[in-house]
Amino acid sequence: MDNVFVYCEIEEGKIAEVSLELLSKGRSLATRQNCSLEAVVIGSGLKDIEKQIFPYGVDVLHIADDKRLYPYTTLPHAAIVKGLFEQEKPRIGLFGATSVGRDLAPRIASALKCGLTADCTELEIGNHTEIKTKKEFRDLLYQIRPAFGGNIIATIINPETRPQLATVREGVMKNEIHSTGHKGDIKEIDYQKWLSDDDFVIKVIERHIEKSKVNIKNAGIIVAGGYGVGSKENFKLLYELAGVLGGEVAGSRAAVDGGFVEHERQVGQTGVTVRPKLYIACGISGQIQHRAGMDQSVIIISINNDPGAPINQIADYTIVGDLTEIIPKMIKYYQKNTK
């Protein structure tokens, strides 16, 4: 009762990165409120899955292991999570802001008539006094997120309803192991009682998962291109610069939409959040949704032929000019002056 729950997504036997990040955050939220951290894993072939979970400081792992529960489909997972939440009455429930978590969490919120905040960028614990009634609420979950296209930051609370539900995107929270030797309890969920045949009306007839090849999230150096790069062909220049510097290539949404670069490399509010030591923004105007994903970079260089581009306001260096002229010069100098 009254604990912090994290719904863990699983793909081919591995707990998703976003879920591990949520467990890390969940651990600190649980410690802060003196309650336990509990994980929920629903899938099939889950033997030994606790080995991936307990190091995050999980006190109780709830498992439902059944062939019919993998791959994820909405109704059976929703029925089980709803049943479990009604039984365990968590104070907080966290989900990844993914095609799974954002499919599942709203269904749970609707069924339990409780509040849900999507795509939180920070989660904190704090108190609240209702202005009109002077009513005091202690230890609420502050669900902090950008809204209005990233132009405002809102702090949302659910004073009266439990659980307090939130989703968080991958890469927003840090993945931090609590202690490698930590052990918790495993509880088999008695899920059959919550399921009916009707929950299996949707069939997955084909599934195609690309192994993620790129990992811009952990790159120390990022060379990012925007619509101003102009073409997929020109993006080769960025790959070359990233190659010699030992970095990764990323893109703005306009570059992704233009087909210059894959979606996996998109930085920003609807892409990945990055914090490299060096971010080189080439032909990126720096709309707020893009900046939200990279403004924490240690050093920012903007290459843009428009001296008034908004990105320049947050750049440490602005090179005003044509990127196709500037990038080769950078490569040339670097190659000449390093071994």
Place this chain on the structure above:
Amino acid sequence: MRGLKIIVLAKQVPDTRNVGKDAMKADGTVNRAALPAIFNPEDLNALEQALRLKDKYPGTTITLLTMGPGRAAEIIREAMYRGADNGYLLTDRKFAGSDTLATSYALSLAIKKLSPFDLVITGRQAIDGDTAQVGPQVAEKLDLPQITYAEEIISVGKKKITVKRRLERGVETLEAPLPLVITVHSSAPECRPRHAKYTIKYKHARSLGELQDTSEDYLQLQKDRPYLLINEWSVTDIDADLEQLGLSGSPTKVKKIENVVFTSRETRVLSPADDDIDNLMKELIEGHTIG
């Protein structure tokens, strides 16, 4: 295959994508009133999916349902210009302050009133909130299955539908029974433009609210051509429990709003001349940022 009855859920939103200079206040925050109101982009992707079904299965009808202030009738008209058959505007002051839970409660009541139907199709999320919650919550309240993040409705058979769904790192194809709620992802095809024939036909489509203070002639035109009426429903029309609407029906409360003001860094402006580039690279190497 018989024609389908499709309800498209759509929202009119402020255009938060292009916050131009005129929409910025002196303190660097956004002046929301200065943003134009548009048809939520992913709801247009949803409308296109519905229109494709209408092309494919003659006899299909598309009803656009939206909740919002009176002027949201604009997006119903817009949908008609592109091929929707009729529209309903849920509008009432008592809806104000509704979060996604209260909104989906109201929408689900309106959808029930429009029953029977085969499909409810909507955009994955609206750009003013980006929550992606209303679709699944409507599905839950209607006790229907859902397919979110849809990219393509591949086919519709007698009792089942095949849909391709976008995942973070891939796609999956699902088979589902009807009726069903589908939310459409922005990677789905863009919506077709207005059709000249429909634009002429529905040019004078108006909601009751819009018809107030118009001339007798106009009212007569509406009477002669009933398809020009954009239906308006209030809280009483959908028989809603007031406790579940507006602020009282919304478990989430906004504690605080802060405007994002990006702290500008002191930027050094360089030219593309060799010297400037070389010096910059030298500095980065010496500072161990690169190399």
